[in-house]
Amino acid sequence: MSAMAILSIFVLAIFVGFEVVSKVSSTLHTPLMSGANAIHGVILVGAIIVADHSETNLELGLAITAIILATINMVGGFVVTDRMLEMFKGNKK
Amino acid sequence: MxxxxxxxxxxxxxxxxxxxxxxxxxxxxxxxxxxxxxxxxxxxxxxxxxxxxxxxxxxxxxxxxxxxxxxxxxxxxxxxxxxxxxxxxxxxxxxxxxxxxxxxxxxxxxxxxxxxxxxxxxxxxxxxxxxxxxxxxxxxxxxxxxxxxxxxxxxxxxxxxxxxxxxxxxxxxxxxxxxxxxxxxxxxxxxxxxxxxxxxxxxxxxxxxxxxxxxxxxxxxxxxxxxxxxxxxxxxxxxxxxxxxxxxxxxxxxxxxxxxxxxxxxxxxxxxxxAKAQDATGAAEERPVRSGSPDDVAILLNYARRVVIVPGFGLAVAQAQHTVRELADLMISKGIDVAYGIHPVAGRMPGHMNVLLAEANVPYDQLLEMDEVNPTFGQTDVAIVIGANDVVNPAAQTTPGCPIYGMPILEVNHAANIIFLKRSMRPGFAGIENELLYDPKTMLLFGDAKASLTKVVSALKAL
Incomplete structure (x- = not known):
C-alpha cells in the first residue's frame, strides 16, 4: 500500500478516535479505558503473522510468547470490561 | 481467501x-x-x-x-x-x-x-x-x-x-x-x-x-x-x-x-x-483525636436532617457497598435526607465508586457529583466519610506544594459534623496527613468499614 494511503488512514483514524470519546462522562472513564485496552490486544493478529513466517527457533519462541501475552490482553480485557459494565445494568432511570 | x-x-x-x-x-x-x-x-x-x-x-x-x-x-x-x-x-x-x-x-x-x-x-x-x-x-x-x-x-x-x-x-x-x-x-x-x-x-x-x-x-x-x-x-x-x-x-x-x-x-x-517529598509528620500520632462508638454515630445520625455519605477506597476494600446502602435506606425511612457525594477519582480509578455502588443497586439519583454536592455541605448535618481520605483533604486547597494541591475536593469540612470511618490513622494513598481528622467537629470510628457500618445500622435500628 502506498505511503500516502497509509498516512491518510492514520490521520483519519486519529480524528475518529478523538471524536468518539469526546463526550464520555467521568463514570465511564474506567470501562472505556479498559475497553480500549482490550482493543489493542489485536496485536494478536500481528503476533500470529510473525509466528507464521518465523524461521529460527528464537524467532518462533518470541512470537509464541507474544501470542500468549496478546491473547491475555485481548480476551482478559474484554471480559473484565464486561464485568465492570455488568454492575451498571438495571440502574438506568 | x-x-x-x-x-x-x-x-x-x-x-x-x-x-x-x-x-x-x-x-x-x-x-x-x-x-x-x-x-x-x-x-x-x-x-x-x-x-x-x-x-x-x-x-x-x-x-x-x-x-x-x-x-x-x-x-x-x-x-x-x-x-x-x-x-x-x-x-x-x-x-x-x-x-x-x-x-x-x-x-x-x-x-x-x-x-x-x-x-x-x-x-x-x-x-x-x-x-x-x-x-x-x-x-x-x-x-x-x-x-x-x-x-x-x-x-x-x-x-x-x-x-x-x-x-x-x-x-x-x-x-x-x-x-x-x-x-x-x-x-x-x-x-x-x-x-x-x-x-x-x-x-x-x-x-x-x-x-x-x-x-x-x-x-x-x-x-x-x-x-x-x-x-x-x-x-x-x-x-x-x-x-x-x-x-x-x-x-x-x-x-x-x-x-x-x-x-x-x-x-x-x-x-x-x-516537588519535594512531604515530610511525614512524626508528631501526628500523639495529637488528640475524638473517636466514638457505633452508638454515638447512630445518635448523631438519628437527629440529623441531611446526611451526605462520601465513599472511598476503604469502602471497596471492605466490600461494604451493600451495608452502606442498608444504612442509607434505614435513614431515608426515618425521614432523613440522604445523598452520596462522589468524587470523580475516589477509589483507585475514575468512576470506581459509581461501579461499586451500582453493584449494590444504589439509585442513580442519590449519587451526586462533586459540583452538585459541594454547595450543599453548608446545610449538611453529618458527612460520613467511609474509607476516603485524600479526596476530602483540605490541604488540597490550603497547602501549596503538597502533592495533591490543586485537586478539587469534596468540601466535607463545611458540614456541621464529620464522621470518619477508618481502619487506622494511616494517611491516604497520596501519603499526606489530613488535618480534618483533628478537627473538633470530627468523630472517628475505627475498624473495618463493613463491620463498623453493620454496628451503626443495628444501633440506629434500636433507637
Missing part, C-alpha cells in the same frame, strides 16, 4: 472497534459497545488463519503451536478477569495493558530480526519505535501494577538527581535507537530493549499514588501507537486503524482524567521531578 476479502473483513473489524469505543462512551450502550469490540477482535483473529501471506501458504506454519499459545493465553486471561475482585480491577487493567505492550515489542523484535536488506528506512524506524515504546509500556505498567497492588510504596519515589538520570536514559534510548536503525544488528537491539525497559521504570516511579490511573491511561495510549506502527510494518490496515483509534482516544481520555483531578497532564508526569 483473496487479499480483497481479507482486507474487507479487516475493515469490518476496524468499524466494529469504532462502534465499540462510541458505545463505551454512553452508559446505555456501554455493554453492547464492549461486545461489539470483542466481536471485531474475534473476527480479526479468525480471518488470519484463512489468508496466506505472500511467500507463505495455508495452513499457517507452526499452526499447532499458535493454537496452543492462544489456549494458554485464554486459560490465563479469562480466569484472571473473571475472578478478580472489584477492588483489584485497576491493577488488572494495568497488567493487561503491560502484556499488550510486551506483545507489541516482541512482535517488533521478531520483525526486526527478519528485516532483510530490502527493508525501507520507514519500516526500520517504525519497528524500532515499537520496540522502544512497547518496552516502556510493559515495564511502566508493571510498576503501576506493583504500586496499586501495594507491592511497593504508593508514594512518589524520588531519588537524588533523579531527573538527570531519567533525562540521560531517555537520551541514550534515542541515541541507541538511531544506532539500531543504521546498523541492523541483534546486540544493539537488545541493548535498546533493556534501556527502554529501564526508562519505563524510571518514568513511572516518581508518579504519586493518586495519579497512577492517569499514567495507566497514558501507557494504554502508547501501546495503541505501537500497534499502529506494527500495522505499518506488517502491512495490516486493521492494526493501523485499531492502534491509532486506541492511541487517539487514549490520549483524550488521559487528558480528561487529568482534568477531572484538576491538574495538567504535564504536572502529573513531571511534577514529581520538581
Amino acid at each position: 483473496s487479499r480483497t476479502l481479507y482486507d474487507l473483513i479487516g475493515l469490518a473489524a476496524g468499524v466494529a472497534f469504532i462502534l465499540a469505543l462510541k458505545g463505551l462512551s454512553h452508559p446505555k450502550t456501554a455493554r453492547r459497545g464492549n461486545l461489539i469490540g470483542a466481536f471485531g477482535a474475534t473476527l480479526a483473529t479468525l480471518v488470519v488463519f484463512f489468508y496466506a501471506n505472500p511467500g507463505s501458504s495455508l495452513p499457517l506454519n507452526h499452526l499447532g503451536l499458535i493454537l496452543v499459545a492462544m489456549a494458554i493465553g485464554l486459560l490465563i486471561g479469562v480466569p484472571a478477569a473473571r475472578k478478580v475482585q472489584m477492588t483489584q480491577m485497576p491493577q488488572l487493567v494495568a497488567l493487561f495493558n503491560g502484556v499488550g505492550g510486551g506483545a507489541a515489542a516482541l512482535v517488533a523484535i521478531v520483525e526486526y530480526l527478519h528485516l532483510g536488506a530490502g527493508a525501507t528506512t520507514a519500516e526500520v524506524i517504525f519497528t524500532v519505535f515499537t520496540v522502544i515504546v512497547g518496552c516502556v509500556s510493559f515495564s511502566g505498567s508493571v510498576i503501576t501494577f506493583m504500586k496499586l497492588q501495594e507491592l511497593m510504596t504508593t508514594r512518589p519515589v524520588i531519588f537524588p538527581a533523579g531527573r538527570f538520570i531519567i533525562a540521560a536514559t531517555l537520551v541514550s534510548v534515542i541515541g541507541v535507537g538511531g544506532w539500531v536503525v543504521n546498523a541492523l544488528g541483534t546486540a544493539p537491539l537488545l541493548i535498546l530493549a533493556g534501556l527502554s525497559l529501564l526508562f519505563g521504570v524510571l518514568f513511572v516511579l516518581p508518579v504519586g499514588g493518586a495519579d497512577v490511573p492517569i499514567v495507566i491511561s497514558l501507557l494504554n495510549a502508547f501501546t495503541g501507537l505501537t500497534v499502529a506502527a506494527s500495522g505499518y510494518v506488517l502491512d495490516s490496515v486493521l492494526l493501523i486503524i485499531a492502534g491509532t483509534l486506541v492511541g487517539a482516544s487514549g490520549t483524550i481520555l488521559t487528558r480528561k482524567m487529568a482534568e477531572a483531578m484538576g491538574r495538567s497532564l504535564f504536572g502529573t508526569l513531571f511534577g514529581a521531578f520538581t
Whole structure:
C-alpha cells in the first residue's frame, strides 16, 4: 500500500478516535479505558503473522510468547470490561 | 481467501472497534459497545488463519503451536478477569495493558530480526519505535501494577538527581535507537530493549499514588501507537486503524482524567521531578483525636436532617457497598435526607465508586457529583466519610506544594459534623496527613468499614 494511503488512514483514524470519546462522562472513564485496552490486544493478529513466517527457533519462541501475552490482553480485557459494565445494568432511570 | 476479502473483513473489524469505543462512551450502550469490540477482535483473529501471506501458504506454519499459545493465553486471561475482585480491577487493567505492550515489542523484535536488506528506512524506524515504546509500556505498567497492588510504596519515589538520570536514559534510548536503525544488528537491539525497559521504570516511579490511573491511561495510549506502527510494518490496515483509534482516544481520555483531578497532564508526569517529598509528620500520632462508638454515630445520625455519605477506597476494600446502602435506606425511612457525594477519582480509578455502588443497586439519583454536592455541605448535618481520605483533604486547597494541591475536593469540612470511618490513622494513598481528622467537629470510628457500618445500622435500628 502506498505511503500516502497509509498516512491518510492514520490521520483519519486519529480524528475518529478523538471524536468518539469526546463526550464520555467521568463514570465511564474506567470501562472505556479498559475497553480500549482490550482493543489493542489485536496485536494478536500481528503476533500470529510473525509466528507464521518465523524461521529460527528464537524467532518462533518470541512470537509464541507474544501470542500468549496478546491473547491475555485481548480476551482478559474484554471480559473484565464486561464485568465492570455488568454492575451498571438495571440502574438506568 | 483473496487479499480483497481479507482486507474487507479487516475493515469490518476496524468499524466494529469504532462502534465499540462510541458505545463505551454512553452508559446505555456501554455493554453492547464492549461486545461489539470483542466481536471485531474475534473476527480479526479468525480471518488470519484463512489468508496466506505472500511467500507463505495455508495452513499457517507452526499452526499447532499458535493454537496452543492462544489456549494458554485464554486459560490465563479469562480466569484472571473473571475472578478478580472489584477492588483489584485497576491493577488488572494495568497488567493487561503491560502484556499488550510486551506483545507489541516482541512482535517488533521478531520483525526486526527478519528485516532483510530490502527493508525501507520507514519500516526500520517504525519497528524500532515499537520496540522502544512497547518496552516502556510493559515495564511502566508493571510498576503501576506493583504500586496499586501495594507491592511497593504508593508514594512518589524520588531519588537524588533523579531527573538527570531519567533525562540521560531517555537520551541514550534515542541515541541507541538511531544506532539500531543504521546498523541492523541483534546486540544493539537488545541493548535498546533493556534501556527502554529501564526508562519505563524510571518514568513511572516518581508518579504519586493518586495519579497512577492517569499514567495507566497514558501507557494504554502508547501501546495503541505501537500497534499502529506494527500495522505499518506488517502491512495490516486493521492494526493501523485499531492502534491509532486506541492511541487517539487514549490520549483524550488521559487528558480528561487529568482534568477531572484538576491538574495538567504535564504536572502529573513531571511534577514529581520538581516537588519535594512531604515530610511525614512524626508528631501526628500523639495529637488528640475524638473517636466514638457505633452508638454515638447512630445518635448523631438519628437527629440529623441531611446526611451526605462520601465513599472511598476503604469502602471497596471492605466490600461494604451493600451495608452502606442498608444504612442509607434505614435513614431515608426515618425521614432523613440522604445523598452520596462522589468524587470523580475516589477509589483507585475514575468512576470506581459509581461501579461499586451500582453493584449494590444504589439509585442513580442519590449519587451526586462533586459540583452538585459541594454547595450543599453548608446545610449538611453529618458527612460520613467511609474509607476516603485524600479526596476530602483540605490541604488540597490550603497547602501549596503538597502533592495533591490543586485537586478539587469534596468540601466535607463545611458540614456541621464529620464522621470518619477508618481502619487506622494511616494517611491516604497520596501519603499526606489530613488535618480534618483533628478537627473538633470530627468523630472517628475505627475498624473495618463493613463491620463498623453493620454496628451503626443495628444501633440506629434500636433507637
